[in-house]
Amino acid sequence: MKGSTALLKALERQGVEVIFGHPGGAILPIYDALYDETLKHVLVRHEQAGAHAADAYYRASGKVGVVFATSGPGACNLVTGLATAHMDSSAVVAVTGNVPLPLIGTDAFQEADVYGITGPVTKHNYLIKDVNEIPQVVAEAFYIASTGRPGPVLIDIPKDVQLAEFTGSFDVEIELPGYKPTVAGHSGQIKKAAQAIRSAKKPIMMVGGGGQTGYEQVIEFAEKTGIPVITTLMGIGAYPSGASQALGMPGMHGTVTANRAITHCDLILGAGLRFDDRVTGKISRFAPNATIVHIDIDPAEISKLVKAHVPVVGDLREVLPRLGELVDWLEIEEWWQTLSEWKGRYPERFKQDKPLVSQEVIQMFREATGGDCVVTTEVGQHQMFAARLFPTNRPRTWITSGGLGTMGFGLPAAIGASFARPNEVVVCIAGDGSVQMNIQELATIFKHQLPIVIAICNNGMLGMVRQWQEMFSAQRYSEVYLADSNPDFAKLAEAYGIDGYNIFDRETAAEIVPQVLAKGKPAVMNFVVYESEKVFPMVPMGAGVDEMIIGDQEPEESPVESKKVKS
Amino acid sequence: MNQHIMSVTVRDKPGVLVRIAGLFARRGFNIESLSVAQSSRPGLSRTTFVISSQDESIEQVEKQLQKLIDVVKVIDHTESNYVDRELMLIKVRVDTPDDRVEIRQIAQDFRARIVDVAREGLVFEVTGDEGKLRAFIEQMRAFGIIELIRTGRIALTRSGSDAETKIDRAEAP
Numbered sequence: 001m002k003g004s005t006a007l008l009k010a011l012e013r014q015g016v017e018v019i020f021g022h023p024g025g026a027i028l029p030i031y032d033a034l035y036d037e038t039l040k041h042v043l044v045r046h047e048q049a050g051a052h053a054a055d056a057y058y059r060a061s062g063k064v065g066v067v068f069a070t071s072g073p074g075a076c077n078l079v080t081g082l083a084t085a086h087m088d089s090s091a092v093v094a095v096t097g098n099v100p101l102p103l104i105g106t107d108a109f110q111e112a113d114v115y116g117i118t119g120p121v122t123k124h125n126y127l128i129k130d131v132n133e134i135p136q137v138v139a140e141a142f143y144i145a146s147t148g149r150p151g152p153v154l155i156d157i158p159k160d161v162q163l164a165e166f167t168g169s170f171d172v173e174i175e176l177p178g179y180k181p182t183v184a185g186h187s188g189q190i191k192k193a194a195q196a197i198r199s200a201k202k203p204i205m206m207v208g209g210g211g212q213t214g215y216e217q218v219i220e221f222a223e224k225t226g227i228p229v230i231t232t233l234m235g236i237g238a239y240p241s242g243a244s245q246a247l248g249m250p251g252m253h254g255t256v257t258a259n260r261a262i263t264h265c266d267l268i269l270g271a272g273l274r275f276d277d278r279v280t281g282k283i284s285r286f287a288p289n290a291t292i293v294h295i296d297i298d299p300a301e302i303s304k305l306v307k308a309h310v311p312v313v314g315d316l317r318e319v320l321p322r323l324g325e326l327v328d329w330l331e332i333e334e335w336w337q338t339l340s341e342w343k344g345r346y347p348e349r350f351k352q353d354k355p356l357v358s359q360e361v362i363q364m365f366r367e368a369t370g371g372d373c374v375v376t377t378e379v380g381q382h383q384m385f386a387a388r389l390f391p392t393n394r395p396r397t398w399i400t401s402g403g404l405g406t407m408g409f410g411l412p413a414a415i416g417a418s419f420a421r422p423n424e425v426v427v428c429i430a431g432d433g434s435v436q437m438n439i440q441e442l443a444t445i446f447k448h449q450l451p452i453v454i455a456i457c458n459n460g461m462l463g464m465v466r467q468w469q470e471m472f473s474a475q476r477y478s479e480v481y482l483a484d485s486n487p488d489f490a491k492l493a494e495a496y497g498i499d500g501y502n503i504f505d506r507e508t509a510a511e512i513v514p515q516v517l518a519k520g521k522p523a524v525m526n527f528v529v530y531e532s533e534k535v536f537p538m539v540p541m542g543a544g545v546d547e548m549i550i551g552d553q554e555p556e557e558s559p560v561e562s563k564k565v566k567s
Numbered sequence: 568m569n570q571h572i573m574s575v576t577v578r579d580k581p582g583v584l585v586r587i588a589g590l591f592a593r594r595g596f597n598i599e600s601l602s603v604a605q606s607s608r609p610g611l612s613r614t615t616f617v618i619s620s621q622d623e624s625i626e627q628v629e630k631q632l633q634k635l636i637d638v639v640k641v642i643d644h645t646e647s648n649y650v651d652r653e654l655m656l657i658k659v660r661v662d663t664p665d666d667r668v669e670i671r672q673i674a675q676d677f678r679a680r681i682v683d684v685a686r687e688g689l690v691f692e693v694t695g696d697e698g699k700l701r702a703f704i705e706q707m708r709a710f711g712i713i714e715l716i717r718t719g720r721i722a723l724t725r726s727g728s729d730a731e732t733k734i735d736r737a738e739a740p
Contacts, residue, residue, distance in 0.1 A: 179636045
């Protein structure tokens with residue numbers, strides 16, 4: 001057996017069912033071996049898309065996503081995907097071919113220092129020099145990727161190692177003296193946390209991406225205590241967005257209620273989140289009166305940005321039930337009254353006095369699906385609208401590039417999610433800018449006839465950049481105009497063999513959205529929307545969450561124009 | 568300027584130093600000296616970094632270092648009692664016989680060993696903490712330093728402190 005076959009056998013032993021990838025010279029032996037195997041391989045049209053698909057496969061299923069790429073350009077194309085997975089703690093194993101060992105470091109054809117390049121954007125990476133190390137490295141890679149705080153791991157295999165005769169064993173033991181994730185929370189800290197929560201008058205719970213694995217425990221804790229729950233962009237789905245205790249998303253484009261709750265609360269129970277700058281706004285104005293209880297599996301996230309008064313390092317699934325045992329129903333009627341008042345005053349709203357707007361398109365999808373689908377998004381205004389108007393109710397069904405904010409993520413992510421959840425409709429909410437960054441993957445969608453509906457909120461602009469330029473650059477719209485050179489998206493879809501629709505008005509939109517969804521077929525729906533829509537509320541860069549601009553989220557009786565409201 | 572002397576026990580593998588150096592660089596820490604050698608346990612190396620930064624706090628870097636899979640143990644010596652040493656080779660110019668006598672006398676006071684003798688210069692080996700090396704360099708400056716090289720500092724926690732027991736666990740054979 002050659003190294004290439006040994007690699008595939010080792011992957012099979014890890015339970016791998018599907019691999020996303022693109023072949024090339026230095027990974028030829030592995031693709032040759034694949035020819036004889038039953039492993040499913042999905043041929044993407046660009047390696048970046050392969051990485052995003054593998055990332056989304058993990059996010060949607062909880063099983064490690066796998067991507068293959070060749071040396072040099074192939075591996076370099078993975079970098080954005082790996083960085084995206086790294087920032088959002090997604091378990092991906094990337095396998096790259098490399099030039100033969102004697103050629104490494106000689107500037108050989110299609111050679112790049114992939115080990116060096118990918119180090120900072122992976123949880124760990126390997127360069128295999130001995131064919132018999134393959135099973136050991138694969139086992140370690142999957143273990144590292146999927147345990148503790150998940151993350152991407154890259155395995156670089158030179159071509160001659162792939163071709164060498166494998167004489168080793170597949171029975172390996174993992175021994176990593178420098179890697180021992182803390183799962184069980186410290187009892188003393190949990191007691192302190194419970195005490196702080198019990199004595200709080202105005203507590204909130206903030207759930208991040210860690211909640212996607214610990215959602216049962218999150219829901220259980222929330223139900224037992226009655227604590228108000230905020231879900232960050234990465235935490236959407238970890239707690240049902242429609243639940244009465246849900247306050248929505250915090251941060252730059254968070255709900256008024258969530259941001260005010262942060263400002264006025266006396267305790268934050270942070271669960272599986274990292275207090276990202278888009279969540280906190282100006283740190284000194286973030287939750288000024290609150291005791292911060294921070295549960296996270298990664299000790300490096302504790303007190304990195306927001307100082308934790310009660311840190312608990314551990315897995316939510318282990319810590320939350322123990323914490324729940326020590327906390328009963330919280331008597332916080334008054335706090336709930338305030339919160340309900342805010343919630344009542346600031347429901348999601350948008351005006352329909354203009355041409356079709358992105359928000360109503362997104363709302364139509366929510367209504368047509370009942371939120372029971374998988375949502376992926378690109379990055380930009382539509383992403384924020386979707387986070388607020390189309391948050392899903394189940395874990396692992398809301399898939400977005402949070403930390404890195406990668407345009408071009410949503411479309412290939414829909415592919416990965418579709419392979420992870422083959423019986424579900426996947427809706428990709430996109431903008432006309434970002435959808436073009438991996439548009440070539442329409443071919444992959446067509447080939448596998450995946451039930452993916454791509455909803456393009458097409459305002460002919462790089463909308464989020466335009467919004468910043470309007471608000472903070474004196475309306476100097478620099479390089480954001482796309483409408484004059486956008487393709488005809490319906491025709492483009494048709495060229496790929498996919499149903500395409502151009503939709504210009506709300507009546508047609510309302511009629512056609514449920515129809516297309518019901519088909520369960522790939523479709524591209526291009527909604528031409530109002531070009532100058534802005535996302536509100538908005539916390540300007542460098543401001544505190546209490547200084548959000550409420551804008552059009554202000555109720556009718558108040559002046560409509562944007563104004564700074566101190567809460 | 569915040570200076571820290573850190574011992575980092577790592578798996579003896581290619582690429583480990585790049586990862587560590589990358590972490591320091593990303594957070595604006597300058598590596599002032601670095602020494603690497605095998606530890607008492609096969610497969611593990613002990614590295615000593617002296618790093619400095621204007622304003623960054625070391626705590627986050629320490630946690631990030633701990634996260635690296637190949638890093639087994641991190642100790643910031645600056646937080647406890649420690650002994651540190653550095654070795655220097657220094658070539659000093661000798662112009663006159665009087666100089667020679669005076670230089671040798673100073674060297675003796677510093678317990679510096681002569682490792683090479685020539686008509687125009689002497690090479691000394693000096694071991695000590697940073698203060699001692701600096702003082703010796705100052706003394707020799709008057710005569711003329713032709714060349715000097717230092718190994719970078721190495722450090723051990725003094726017996727009886729907390730950190731020491733932790734090292735033992737990581738490095739015990």
